[in-house]
Amino acid sequence: MGGRRDGKRGHVLFYVKLKSMKTAKTHKILIIDDDPNEIELTRRTLSRAGVEVKIETASCGDAALELLQNKDDLPSLIFLDLKMPGLSGIDTLRLIRADEHVKNITVIILTNSMMESDKKGAFASGANGFLQKAYDIDQFGMDIKAVLERWLIK
Amino acid sequence: MMKKTAAIKSKKAKGSASRVSKAAGEKIQELETRLAEAEETLEAIRSGAVDALVVSAPEGDQVYTLKGAEYPYRVFFETMNEGGAVISHEGLILACNKSFERMIGTKLKRLAGKSFYDCIPSEESPKISHFISSICETKTGDACQQALRVESVLLAPRGGRVPVQLALSAVHEVEKGHICVVITDLTDQKRAEEILRRSQDELEFKVRQRTAELEVTQEELLAQNEELRVTRDQLENSNDSLTDVNKELEAFTYSVSHDLRAPVRHVSGFAKIVLEDYADKLDTTGKNYLARILRGSEKMLRLIDDLLHFSQLSSLDIKRDMVDLSKLASDVIRQLSETEPDRKVEFELKGGLTVSADYQLMEIVISNLIGNAWKFTSKTENARIEFGVLNQNNRAVYYVRDNGAGFNPKYKEKLFQPFQRLHSENEFTGTGIGLAIVERIIRRHGGKVWAEGGTGKGATFFFTLN
Numbered sequence: 001m002g003g004r005r006d007g008k009r010g011h012v013l014f015y016v017k018l019k020s021m022k023t024a025k026t027h028k029i030l031i032i033d034d035d036p037n038e039i040e041l042t043r044r045t046l047s048r049a050g051v052e053v054k055i056e057t058a059s060c061g062d063a064a065l066e067l068l069q070n071k072d073d074l075p076s077l078i079f080l081d082l083k084m085p086g087l088s089g090i091d092t093l094r095l096i097r098a099d100e101h102v103k104n105i106t107v108i109i110l111t112n113s114m115m116e117s118d119k120k121g122a123f124a125s126g127a128n129g130f131l132q133k134a135y136d137i138d139q140f141g142m143d144i145k146a147v148l149e150r151w152l153i154k
Numbered sequence: 155m156m157k158k159t160a161a162i163k164s165k166k167a168k169g170s171a172s173r174v175s176k177a178a179g180e181k182i183q184e185l186e187t188r189l190a191e192a193e194e195t196l197e198a199i200r201s202g203a204v205d206a207l208v209v210s211a212p213e214g215d216q217v218y219t220l221k222g223a224e225y226p227y228r229v230f231f232e233t234m235n236e237g238g239a240v241i242s243h244e245g246l247i248l249a250c251n252k253s254f255e256r257m258i259g260t261k262l263k264r265l266a267g268k269s270f271y272d273c274i275p276s277e278e279s280p281k282i283s284h285f286i287s288s289i290c291e292t293k294t295g296d297a298c299q300q301a302l303r304v305e306s307v308l309l310a311p312r313g314g315r316v317p318v319q320l321a322l323s324a325v326h327e328v329e330k331g332h333i334c335v336v337i338t339d340l341t342d343q344k345r346a347e348e349i350l351r352r353s354q355d356e357l358e359f360k361v362r363q364r365t366a367e368l369e370v371t372q373e374e375l376l377a378q379n380e381e382l383r384v385t386r387d388q389l390e391n392s393n394d395s396l397t398d399v400n401k402e403l404e405a406f407t408y409s410v411s412h413d414l415r416a417p418v419r420h421v422s423g424f425a426k427i428v429l430e431d432y433a434d435k436l437d438t439t440g441k442n443y444l445a446r447i448l449r450g451s452e453k454m455l456r457l458i459d460d461l462l463h464f465s466q467l468s469s470l471d472i473k474r475d476m477v478d479l480s481k482l483a484s485d486v487i488r489q490l491s492e493t494e495p496d497r498k499v500e501f502e503l504k505g506g507l508t509v510s511a512d513y514q515l516m517e518i519v520i521s522n523l524i525g526n527a528w529k530f531t532s533k534t535e536n537a538r539i540e541f542g543v544l545n546q547n548n549r550a551v552y553y554v555r556d557n558g559a560g561f562n563p564k565y566k567e568k569l570f571q572p573f574q575r576l577h578s579e580n581e582f583t584g585t586g587i588g589l590a591i592v593e594r595i596i597r598r599h600g601g602k603v604w605a606e607g608g609t610g611k612g613a614t615f616f617f618t619l620n
Contacts, residue, residue, distance in 0.1 A: 037420040044427065083412070112416045114462065115408070135415075135455055137423045 027152050028054040030075040032064040032092065033110070034084040041137065042079060042110065042144070049145045051152060061087025065095055068102045077151055079110040080127075082118060090125050097126040106151045237318075237337030240325075243290045245270040245283070254337060257318070259311030270335070275315070278306050282320070289324045289333055301336075308337065317344045400468060407465030414458045422451035453585075457573075460587035464572060467594050472512045479507040479552065482520040483541045490528045499531060504542040507552065509619050515595045522588040523554040523615050529582055530613065531558035549618055557612040561605070569605055592617075 029046060033039050039057050046053060056075060058064035061084060068074065078096070082089035089109060097103050108129040109122045119130045131147060134140040208215050231238050237254030241247050247265050255261060258273050271279050285304050301323040308316040321336040425447045433441065480503055487501055509516070524539065531537035540555040561569065561576045568574040572590035592615075596603040600620025607613030 035416065035420075037424075038416070041420065041423050112412055112419070114412070133416075133419065135419050135422065137426050140423075 026052050026054055027076040028056060028073065030064060030067065030078045031055065031057045031110075032059075032061065032078060032084075032089075033057070033081040034059050035081070038081065038110075038133070041140070045137065045141050045144045046148075048141060049148055051145075051148050053148075053152075060084055061089070061092035061095070064092060068096070068099070068105075071101055074102060075105060077148075078105055078107045080107055082109060082111040082113055082122070090121055093122070093125045093127060108147055108151070235339075237335075237339070239270065239335045239337070241270045241286075241333050241335060243286060243331035243333065245286065247273075248332065257308055257310065257316055257337060257339060273308055275307055275309060282306060285320075285322055286333060289322045290331060305340070316341055404465055404469055407461060411458050411462035411465070415455065415462075418451050418454050418458065422448055422455065425451065457585050457587075460585045460591075461572075464587055464591055464594070467515075467591060467598070470512075470515070470598075472515070472598055474510050475513050476508055477511045477513050477516045479509055479516065479520060480505045480541070482517055483524055483554075486521045486524045487528075487539075490525065497528075497532070497537070499528065499537040499539055502538070502540040502542070507541075507543055509550075509552075511599055511619055512595075515598070519592050519595050519617070520554075522592050523617075526588060526615075527554055527556035527558065527613075529558075529584070530560070530577075531556050532582070534558045544616075551616050551618055553614050553616045555612065555614040560607040560609050560611045560613045562609050563607065566605055566607075570603065589615075 031039055031042050033042070036059075039059075043055055043057070046055060056067060058067055064078075064080075065087075080089050080093060084092075087095075089111070093107055093109075096105065096107060106128045107126070108131055109119075109127045110131050110133060111118065112133050113119075114132065122130050128151065129147060131143055134143055232251050234251070235253060237251065237257045239247055239250035239254050247268050247270055250265055255265065258265065260268075271282070274282060281304070285302050289302050301321040303319060303321050305317070305319050308318050310316045317340040319338040319340055321338070323334045323336075325332050325334055425444050428436075429441065429444050429448070436444070483503055487503075491497070491499075520541075524541065527539045531539065534557055536557070538557045540553075542553060542555075544551040544553065559577065559582070565576055568576065570589050570593040573586040574590075575584060575586040577584075593603050596617050596619070601618040603615065603617040605613060605615050
């Protein structure tokens with residue numbers, strides 16, 4: 001596990017090299033979450049999912065939208081938290097879906113919310129998936145792996 | 155007389171002789187002669203020159219005397235129901251009939267020469283006197299048609315008073331200043347009128363009374379209506395504020411649960427990662443402490459999840475269905491036995507207890523109650539759990555009974571309060587939310603839940619459903 005930190009605009013970039021190489025090319029995954037602990041748990045879980053991925057993170061919706069301006073290096077998958085200060089997850093999702101260049105990126109909602117209404121709202125706004133953060137990190141690992149297999153290894 | 159005849163003749167002269175037949179002319183002549191004879195006869199009778207008339211008729215001559223002519227009138231006078239009297243213009247009674255005697259209660263002998271004014275109350279005298287004067291001033295004409303009618307009163311025997319109508323006529327032709335009085339007794343008429351008036355009054359009174367009653371009733375109804383409206387408004391307001399409070403409370407509980415859950419997950423998640431990834435760098439004590447951190451965070455997460463679950467209960471819709479409580483109970487028992495296969499517990503289950511309730515919520519109730527019984531008999535030898543039903547006042551009371559640790563009845567009110575526990579964590583684990591959830595579900599079904607028991611004597615939980 002290694003990589004470099006880039007403190008600019010509050011987002012962090014990690015380059016992860018995994019043992020198994022199941023995907024033809026290295027996918028980039030964008031994690032959008034205001035809580036660094038969540039980012040760290042998701043990052044570690046992704047690093048152990050058995051898929052080689054490049055991980056990019058953003059601590060808020062605005063930072064994420066700025067990252068998505070780089071049309072040459074767009075992520076294949078976005079993990080998006082719902083409850084964030086400033087732009088909410090749903091607002092961010094709507095802006096992504098409204099942007100011609102990025103609207104086809106797979107967006108998976110990753111949240112602590114147990115509300116059915118949040119789930120409905122997310123799908124109504126164009127989410128591809130809705131994953132409730134499992135309390136047990138082993139269970140969380142299995143959930144993340146299932147998402148990657150469903151959306152990246154087709 | 156001759157003058158009148160002459161007048162007719164002159165009329166005749168004016169007409170054309172050619173238009174009147176000779177026969178008609180003779181007829182008129184004959185009638186004029188007979189009229190003149192009649193005039194002369196009347197004058198003779200008036201002046202007292204004749205005592206009787208002899209009238210020729212086909213059946214032979216007939217004699218008419220004045221006496222003969224007067225007699226029928228005398229009979230009419232004496233037999234009619236009305237009182238009749240002839241009085242002088244001063245009011246002296248000259249003659250009267252039997253009906254008048256009866257009305258006054260005095261015999262004719264004693265009445266003759268008496269004043270008519272003695273027969274009426276003094277307050278009536280001026281009025282009657284006035285009428286007598288007016289009738290005397292009438293010159294000539296038909297006395298029968300010119301009668302003056304006036305209502306008055308006669309003094310009856312024993313101080314009685316008789317309401318009457320007086321018809322006064324002057325009879326100038328016979329005797330100047332003589333007056334005929336016909337007296338009609340109005341007692342019956344007045345009585346009838348009085349009865350009618352009273353009935354009318356009574357009716358009017360009743361109508362007024364009933365109207366007033368109706369008005370009062372209407373006012374009462376309006377007042378009740380207003381009261382009801384006010385009460386309804388108040389209820390609606392309370393309901394609205396209750397709904398608001400409930401919504402706020404739910405939002406708060408949800409937010410707290412949601413925001414608490416994340417950091418606890420971080421504590422537990424990173425503790426687990428350290429245990430997994432850095433185990434080789436920790437000694438036994440370090441690992442033990444990390445394990446404690448893990449257990450603590452897990453307990454906290456359970457509390458948060460229970461709280462979240464509990465807060466969502468009040469907003470859940472009750473979907474009623476036929477629910478087999480007996481089957482739910484046996485399912486719970488099977489699951490419990492599978493998790494702890496070494497435990498020996500005797501079960502007594504009443505079969506076929508079906509109720510109308512929300513299936514998922516009743517599953518929570520049964521699983522909590524039997525789960526509790528299972529938990530609190532874990533240290534009991536010959537543990538026994540019973541599920542059944544009683545009949546109390548024609549109402550089904552379901553119960554779950556165990557012979558486990560029981561509880562101190564002094565604190566039984568605390569049993570159903572959230573996060574209240576009557577046993578230490580060391581004795582029996584739990585968050586203290588189970589019975590609060592049961593209570594809320596039963597209450598939302600319109601039922602009641604209560605408990606009986608004693609320390610070390612087991613516990614019985616009863617519940618009803620509506």
